Amino acid sequence: MERIIFYVLALMMIVFAINAVTSRKMLRSVIYLLFVLSGVAGIFFLIDYNFLAAIQLTVYAGGIIVLIIFSVLLVHHIELKLEMAKPVRQIITAVACLIGIGVFLTTIYSHQFNVVNNHYSTTTSDIGFKLLSYDKGGFILPFEVISVVLLAMMIGAIVIAKGKKLE
Amino acid sequence: MIEGISIYEILTLTTILFFIGVYGFLTRRNLISILISVEMILNASIVNFVIINKYLYPDMLQGVLFSIFIIAIAAAETALAVSIIINLYRQISSVEVKDTEVMKF
Numbered sequence: 212m213e214r215i216i217f218y219v220l221a222l223m224m225i226v227f228a229i230n231a232v233t234s235r236k237m238l239r240s241v242i243y244l245l246f247v248l249s250g251v252a253g254i255f256f257l258i259d260y261n262f263l264a265a266i267q268l269t270v271y272a273g274g275i276i277v278l279i280i281f282s283v284l285l286v287h288h289i290e291l292k293l294e295m296a297k298p299v300r301q302i303i304t305a306v307a308c309l310i311g312i313g314v315f316l317t318t319i320y321s322h323q324f325n326v327v328n329n330h331y332s333t334t335t336s337d338i339g340f341k342l343l344s345y346d347k348g349g350f351i352l353p354f355e356v357i358s359v360v361l362l363a364m365m366i367g368a369i370v371i372a373k374g375k376k377l378e
Numbered sequence: 379m380i381e382g383i384s385i386y387e388i389l390t391l392t393t394i395l396f397f398i399g400v401y402g403f404l405t406r407r408n409l410i411s412i413l414i415s416v417e418m419i420l421n422a423s424i425v426n427f428v429i430i431n432k433y434l435y436p437d438m439l440q441g442v443l444f445s446i447f448i449i450a451i452a453a454a455e456t457a458l459a460v461s462i463i464i465n466l467y468r469q470i471s472s473v474e475v476k477d478t479e480v481m482k483f
Contacts, residue, residue: 214382221391228395232402232415244414247395251421254388257380258432263442267424270449275417275456282460283410286467294474296405304404308397315393324385329436341439342446350443357450364454372461374468 213257220257224250235293237283245276262335385433389426396422409463409473413456420452 224247231243248271255264295301342350380388395418402415424445431441463473470477 213380217380217383217387221387224391225394225398228398228418231418232398232406232411237408237410240411240414244417247418248421251425254425255428258428260428260432260442263428263445266446266449270453271417271421275453278456278460279410279413282463285464286410286473293411294407296407301405304401308401311400312393312397315397316390319389319393320386324434326379326385326433327436329379331436333439333442338439338442338446342443348440353447357447361450361454364458368457368461371458372464374465 220250220253237287241279248272259332262338379433388429392422392425407475413459424448
């Protein structure tokens with residue numbers, strides 16, 4: 212059963228990802244991206260990381276997609292067709308990407324992974340304790356730094372998007 | 379872990395997603411489309427972190443925590459990029475890459 216769900220999710224993600232990078236209508240490619248992100252959340256649910264799947268759905272599908280849609284609507288005319296690269300360049304890029312996929316896959320398949328059979332389930336409180344622990348391997352410092360980064364990002368975004376004063 | 383699915387199949391899926399993102403990054407001519415491709419690349423890397431955490435070191439949490447940090451950084455990056463794009467559009471009325479010659483604020 213999980214096998215079938217995984218294959219359906221994988222097929223959906225690949226098809227929508229290809230559509231998202233080749234569609235010539237801006238808004239449609241954003242919506243295709245939304246399906247790819249939801250597929251990633253589905254994979255997180257399948258491997259039993261519920262908290263991560265919830266973060267993926269709220270931050271990506273809820274936040275980033277809405278942000279990109281807003282910027283598309285502010286910046287584009289809705290029926291504008293996008294300009295694409297020259298066909299020669301597209302083919303060269305596609306061939307380069309296929310070579311890259313080949314190299315990556317031969318590397319992955321020739322490596323022997325020590326897979327541990329397990330059915331651990333991680334609770335949200337485990338993640339919280341690890342995130343706030345001072346011990347060896349704890350993540351308190353990055354956690355505090357990232358809050359400063361988010362604050363700086365907010366101030367920077369407001370200052371940049373406000374622009375110059377009209378005089 | 380997922381019943382009946384080996385780590386190789388999931389890594390294949392993320393590799394394909396990553397290179398679709400690279401393809402879009404190189405062929406698109408529009409700043410917002412490039413942003414979409416970057417999101418796709420970041421998502422492929424997040425899935426890799428989580429999958430390797432779950433399949434190889436199931437009693438640790440490092441992969442999950444790193445992917446949480448990557449998601450936070452990605453959100454910050456998107457918000458800043460959108461504000462830069464809106465500011466550029468105000469100044470030169472275009473978001474095409476070829477028109478973007480000056481990024482002086």
